[in-house]
Amino acid sequence: MSVQTDFEKEFETEEYEMLILVQASCGGAACIKDMLKPSVDFLASIDLRNGQFFHEKGRVEWLIKKDNKRKGWGYDFEQFGIYRVVVRKCIPQKLQPYQLHYMNNRYMLIRVLEENASNEKLEALKEHYSKPISTENELGTFVLEREFSWFEGSINWNGVEANVYLETDEEDGDTAEQAMAVLKSVIENIVDNDNKYREFAAQELTGLANEWLSESDESDVEEITQETFAKRMEISEVTVSPDGSLSLIYHDDDMFWGHVIEIIVEPNGEIISANIAG
Numbered sequence: 393m394s395v396q397t398d399f400e401k402e403f404e405t406e407e408y409e410m411l412i413l414v415q416a417s418c419g420g421a422a423c424i425k426d427m428l429k430p431s432v433d434f435l436a437s438i439d440l441r442n443g444q445f446f447h448e449k450g451r452v453e454w455l456i457k458k459d460n461k462r463k464g465w466g467y468d469f470e471q472f473g474i475y476r477v478v479v480r481k482c483i484p485q486k487l488q489p490y491q492l493h494y495m496n497n498r499y500m501l502i503r504v505l506e507e508n509a510s511n512e513k514l515e516a517l518k519e520h521y522s523k524p525i526s527t528e529n530e531l532g533t534f535v536l537e538r539e540f541s542w543f544e545g546s547i548n549w550n551g552v553e554a555n556v557y558l559e560t561d562e563e564d565g566d567t568a569e570q571a572m573a574v575l576k577s578v579i580e581n582i583v584d585n586d587n588k589y590r591e592f593a594a595q596e597l598t599g600l601a602n603e604w605l606s607e608s609d610e611s612d613v614e615e616i617t618q619e620t621f622a623k624r625m626e627i628s629e630v631t632v633s634p635d636g637s638l639s640l641i642y643h644d645d646d647m648f649w650g651h652v653i654e655i656i657v658e659p660n661g662e663i664i665s666a667n668i669a670g
Contacts, residue, residue, distance in 0.1 A: 395427045399455055403480040403500040409440040410499070412452065413514045413521075414473045415564075416539040418465040427455045430465035433494075435564065436517050440476070445513050449564065450497035452479060467504055471539065472518050476506035525566055531579065534558060536566065542631070543568045547579070550586040555629040570634035578638070589640055589655050590622035593666035597621065600668070601647040608649075616647065625653060635659050644668070 412434040421430040431453035437446050456466040469475065479499035487495055525536040527543065534545035534556070543558040558568035558575065578585050598621045605613060616624075624645035631639040636659030641652050652670040657663050 395424050396455060399424075399427075399429070400480075400500065402498075403482050405480065407478055407480055407502055409505065410477055410479055411438040411440060411509055411511050411514060412450075412475055412477060413437070413517055414469045414471065414475065415449075416471045417469050418467070421456075421465060423458065424455075426458050428458050428465075429453055429455055430467075432469045435521060436514060438511060438514065447517070448497060449494045450499065451494065452477065452499045452501045454501040467501070472522050473507065474509045474511060474514050474518065475504055476509045477504050478502040527568070527572070529572075531575065532556075534568070534572075536560075538564065541565070543571075547575075547630075549579075549627045549630070550582045552627050554627045557629065557631040559631070559633050561634050568632075568634070570636075571632040574636045574638070575630070575632050586627070587622075589657075589663065590625050590642075591618075592663045593625060593642070593653050593655055594618040594621040596666040597653065597668070604648055621647065628652060633659075641669075 413436045415433040415435050418430045418432050421428040423429075431451050433449060433451050435447075435449060437448070437450060438444065439446070454466060456462070477499075479501055482496060482498040482500070484496045487493070521538055527534050531547050532545045534543035536542075537544050540557070541560045541564055543560070545556050545558075546553050547556050548554075556575065558571035561567050561570050595618060598616055598618045601616045601621060605616060624647060625642040626645065628641045628643050630641070638655075638657040640655040640657070642655070644651055644653050648668045650670075651668045654665075654667055654669040655663060656665045
């Protein structure tokens with residue numbers, strides 16, 4: 393059975409028109425055998441069969457041939473653009489815990505009928521989502537990046553500048569008060585916390601670093617100790633979730649040939665993993 397046939401089986405047969413307010417332009421696609429499946433998420437929609445307005449997140453997706461000479465993703469959707477499209481809605485399914493909640497609000501894109509479409513309700517939302525939002529406090533200035541549902545900024549992390557991403561209190565929300573409170577708590581004891589994260593990573597990864605060292609051409613380099621491992625790490629970025637969990641990215645000082653070290657911390661402060669990434 394072809395990829396196209398399998399794809400179409402996920403959707404109802406009725407075709408109809410919708411207006412959608414696109415969250416962000418297409419940034420990639422899933423690879424399925426000889427096909428690519430690009431998609432864009434939308435923030436709100438209007439069912440043009442009855443004019444019903446839904447301020448609910450969803451997704452439109454489509455298939456294109458995999459081609460190394462291909463340019464773009466088949467359609468050029470722009471962030472916060474309003475489009476009139478022909479679609480088929482997905483057949484609802486029982487979602488697994490790891491699946492996004494709006495996967496039952498997916499649509500197969502048949503064609504785009506109109507770019508820069510106009511609708512009063514969607515225009516009002518477009519104005520709202522397009523408005524710059526930022527927050528400022530003693531740690532710095534943080535700007536809302538709606539595409540990723542986080543506030544982005546930089547802070548002084550134990551003497552080093554680090555990028556910070558504060559996930560919003562609600563998906564596609566306008567605040568990150570919960571993540572900010574967690575960040576402030578960590579910064580209050582930054583020296584102890586930073587040392588704790590480094591020591592945990594050193595315990596977990598020093599042995600692996602020496603394995604990588606033994607495979608390099610630098611045979612005269614001394615073995616890495618846990619102490620030197622911890623000192624060589626340098627913070628790069630911190631992501632804080634509203635539930636209090638942290639993802640910390642440290643530069644590896646080439647101990648893993650330019651990969652990064654990712655440390656995951658639970659909401660209760662327990663460090664649960666340190667791995668190489670990137």
